[in-house]
Amino acid sequence: MNIDQKLYEIIKDFGIDLVLSVPCILLKGILDLINERKELLHIPVTREEEGVGIAAGAYLGGKRPAILIQNSGLGNSINAITSLLELYNIPIIFIMSHRGGKGEKILAQIPMGKITNKLLDLTGIKTWSIKSSKEITKLKEAIIYSQEHNCSVGILLQKSLWSEEI
Amino acid sequence: MKRFDAINRIAEVLTEELVICNIGIPSKELYHLRDRPQNFYMMGSMGLASSIALGLAISQPRKKVWCIDGDGSILMNLGSLSTIANVNPSNLILIVIDNESYGSTGDQYTHTHNNTNLEIIAEGAGFKSIVKITKGEKIKNILRDLGKGCHFVLIKTKPGSALVNNIPLKPIEIKNRFMQSFTKN
Ligand SMILES: [Mg+2]
Numbered sequence: 001m002n003i004d005q006k007l008y009e010i011i012k013d014f015g016i017d018l019v020l021s022v023p024c025i026l027l028k029g030i031l032d033l034i035n036e037r038k039e040l041l042h043i044p045v046t047r048e049e050e051g052v053g054i055a056a057g058a059y060l061g062g063k064r065p066a067i068l069i070q071n072s073g074l075g076n077s078i079n080a081i082t083s084l085l086e087l088y089n090i091p092i093i094f095i096m097s098h099r100g101g102k103g104e105k106i107l108a109q110i111p112m113g114k115i116t117n118k119l120l121d122l123t124g125i126k127t128w129s130i131k132s133s134k135e136i137t138k139l140k141e142a143i144i145y146s147q148e149h150n151c152s153v154g155i156l157l158q159k160s161l162w163s164e165e166i
Numbered sequence: 167m168k169r170f171d172a173i174n175r176i177a178e179v180l181t182e183e184l185v186i187c188n189i190g191i192p193s194k195e196l197y198h199l200r201d202r203p204q205n206f207y208m209m210g211s212m213g214l215a216s217s218i219a220l221g222l223a224i225s226q227p228r229k230k231v232w233c234i235d236g237d238g239s240i241l242m243n244l245g246s247l248s249t250i251a252n253v254n255p256s257n258l259i260l261i262v263i264d265n266e267s268y269g270s271t272g273d274q275y276t277h278t279h280n281n282t283n284l285e286i287i288a289e290g291a292g293f294k295s296i297v298k299i300t301k302g303e304k305i306k307n308i309l310r311d312l313g314k315g316c317h318f319v320l321i322k323t324k325p326g327s328a329l330v331n332n333i334p335l336k337p338i339e340i341k342n343r344f345m346q347s348f349t350k351n
Pocket of ligand 1: 237268269
């Protein structure tokens with residue numbers, strides 16, 4: 001199994017039944033799997049904050065949603081994370097590709113990349129960082145943590161996770 | 167007709183519907199007019215009422231979900247219209263009370279007061295069922311007669327809000343009683 005398949009299998013097998021997404025080139029493989037296999041309900045959204053709203057409503061209705069976005073979209077979601085998820089204690093799983101880190105060539109990604117961990121800290125979202133395929137079980141850990149502690153969690157998928165395959 | 171009158175008419179038709187109500191005075195007015203466990207008062211996350219309603223509609227496909235939204239808030243989340251129209255749930259009525267103003271912040275005009283037309287935006291977003299209501303007395307019958315589907319209902323009203331108190335419920339209480347209202351049976 002390649003990285004995308006491994007991530008996909010964990011998302012599917014650990015109770016997530018709805019994915020809200022805004023695409024990122026790093027997430028292309030997972031998104032393709034989600035769309036091809038049709039095992040998970042998937043709603044592409046127009047903006048990350050909108051995804052947080054849909055996820056919250058779906059949680060109220062009994063679903064276990066995950067949001068699949070690039071870390072830049074975290075910035076678009078801060079008010080919803082605090083004044084919706086935190087205010088009503090609604091646990092959502094954020095799976096984010098992390099651009100703007102080591103080896104980033106696109107300058108525009110760097111400012112948001114630098115503050116991503118701090119933003120997650122500020123919002124009180126416990127975060128797992130996955131840098132290599134060896135660390136992929138952290139995704140399971142994070143999902144289980146969210147379910148057991150009834151809280152939102154963040155998983156940052158680093159670019160190096162995919163570059164080791166190339 | 168002001169928003170308060172529109173919400174009053176909507177509240178009178180409610181039976182088992184799950185309602186997601188917009189932040190600020192709309193939620194206070196609904197609480198004042200007809201509080202019920204099936205009302206979810208959105209106290210924060212400005213702009214996201216329609217998104218929350220969509221998430222609820224797809225996860226509770228047998229329930230009817232009504233969203234009471236406003237012009238200012240839908241203008242803040244126009245992408246939501248295209249997502250809703252494309253997911254196209256069969257159990258969602260998105261009611262936008264368009265008073266052409268930001269009613270909770272002092273009645274500043276929104277763009278619907280001038281060149282912007284939410285009915286046309288909803289059509290462009292892909293809604294197949296769009297109803298525009300300008301007379302309060304039509305609200306009850308129209309809402310009652312809407313069948314299965316994904317409906318966009320635009321209610322044009324005058325600006326201005328009722329003098330109503332804050333909602334005394336804590337957000338967690340609102341959530342818990344809301345979820346219990348449809349999970350216990
Ligand atoms: Mg308004």
